[in-house]
Amino acid sequence: MSSYSPIGPVVGIVGAGQLARMSQQPAIALGVELRVLANAPDESAARVIVDTRIGDYRDLADLRSFAKGCDAITFDHEHVPTEHIAALTAEGHAVHPGAEALVHAQDKAVMRERLTAIGAPCPAWRRVSSAEDVAAFAVEHGWPVVLKAVRGGYDGRGVWVCRTQEEAAEAFASGVPLMAEAFVPFERELAVLVARSPHGQGVSYPVVETVQRDGICVEVLAPAPGLDPEQAAEAQRVALQIANELGVTGLLAVEMFQTADGLVVNELAMRPHNSGHWTIEGATTSQFEQHLRAVLDLPLGSPSMTAPVVVMANLLGGDDPDLFSRYEHVMAHDPGIKIHFYGKQVRPGRKIGHVTALGADLETVRARARHAAVYLTTGEYT
Numbered sequence: 001m002s003s004y005s006p007i008g009p010v011v012g013i014v015g016a017g018q019l020a021r022m023s024q025q026p027a028i029a030l031g032v033e034l035r036v037l038a039n040a041p042d043e044s045a046a047r048v049i050v051d052t053r054i055g056d057y058r059d060l061a062d063l064r065s066f067a068k069g070c071d072a073i074t075f076d077h078e079h080v081p082t083e084h085i086a087a088l089t090a091e092g093h094a095v096h097p098g099a100e101a102l103v104h105a106q107d108k109a110v111m112r113e114r115l116t117a118i119g120a121p122c123p124a125w126r127r128v129s130s131a132e133d134v135a136a137f138a139v140e141h142g143w144p145v146v147l148k149a150v151r152g153g154y155d156g157r158g159v160w161v162c163r164t165q166e167e168a169a170e171a172f173a174s175g176v177p178l179m180a181e182a183f184v185p186f187e188r189e190l191a192v193l194v195a196r197s198p199h200g201q202g203v204s205y206p207v208v209e210t211v212q213r214d215g216i217c218v219e220v221l222a223p224a225p226g227l228d229p230e231q232a233a234e235a236q237r238v239a240l241q242i243a244n245e246l247g248v249t250g251l252l253a254v255e256m257f258q259t260a261d262g263l264v265v266n267e268l269a270m271r272p273h274n275s276g277h278w279t280i281e282g283a284t285t286s287q288f289e290q291h292l293r294a295v296l297d298l299p300l301g302s303p304s305m306t307a308p309v310v311v312m313a314n315l316l317g318g319d320d321p322d323l324f325s326r327y328e329h330v331m332a333h334d335p336g337i338k339i340h341f342y343g344k345q346v347r348p349g350r351k352i353g354h355v356t357a358l359g360a361d362l363e364t365v366r367a368r369a370r371h372a373a374v375y376l377t378t379g380e381y382t
Contacts, residue, residue: 015076020045186257282310
């Protein structure tokens with residue numbers, strides 16, 4: 001534990017993953033002191049943030065101790081028990097987002113109930129407790145049926161696309177509460193990142209396209225290519241409406257499906273998000289700076305793009321952990337590429353960093369980002 005006295009506002013981040021890590025750079029410029037609650041001293045953010053506390057985010061006593069002296073508290077993930085967040089708020093701590101908002105990113109059934117109530121576009125859905133319930137749902141909405149873990153799923157985990165009652169029974173063998181959704185025949189996946197401050201100011205970043213592989217985002221294209229301006233404006237309107245109706249403070253990422261009949265809301269995240277990493281170099285105000293501004297109730301920054309096209313490609317771990325030896329080739333080949341590593345041990349399929357390319361032509365910029373990402377992770381040329 002550090003013994004220094006802070007000279008600026010202190011923002012406590014529960015969780016010490018890459019989102020907290022990437023918040024450090026804008027915090028320096030803003031004069032904001034970061035404090036993180038880490039499970040272990042070798043976690044991503046703990047490697048770069050001086051004021052790191054070791055504790056368990058599931059333990060209210062640890063959270064209370066961590067919160068002392070913080071001007072605002074926010075999150076690197078959505079797994080803190082809702083009742084603990086409510087307790088901190090009741091004790092006078094400024095927690096953003098609060099428990100009443102964050103539960104909609106923690107519990108998918110609660111999210112669907114609220115989004116349906118406010119008129120946001122959603123797929124048909126139902127709480128289910130057996131494979132027979134799923135079969136009854138399929139009679140109304142057809143197979144396949146998408147089963148989702150009500151809590152805890154991410155990056156494709158906790159999601160089952162079931163084509164028969166037998167496959168649904170296999171999903172229930174996981175032992176976690178599930179909900180059913182009608183399968184959405186989407187054309188592509190979009191994401192809208194918005195920010196909202198405690199006094200209600202809101203801004204939206206441009207709508208982006210997210211490219212998924214095996215349930216994991218591999219590329220983000222900003223702005224979403226070929227998206228009709230009216231549909232882009234509608235996506236931003238829906239995201240800002242959700243942020244306002246749910247009382248979100250900080251960042252809200254709204255993942256959507258684009259279908260032949262319009263937009264459908266898929267998932268919510270109330271924190272900086274993988275779909276917004278491109279903003280570090282590609283927007284006037286990065287998502288990380290924006291989140292700090294929002295949780296401190298400062299005026300929000302401009303979300304405008306710094307280039308006509310920005311492409312972010314995730315770096316997914318492979319069999320070779322020696323990534324740094326390949327820096328030289330990528331930097332020499334393309335001096336404009338920006339590389340971000342997350343300080344994580346390399347494991348196959350794990351997000352260990354990302355690269356960003358900026359320019360004027362989508363295919364050229366996309367090829368640059370792909371080349372850098374593939375070479376850094378595999379040592380092969382594309």
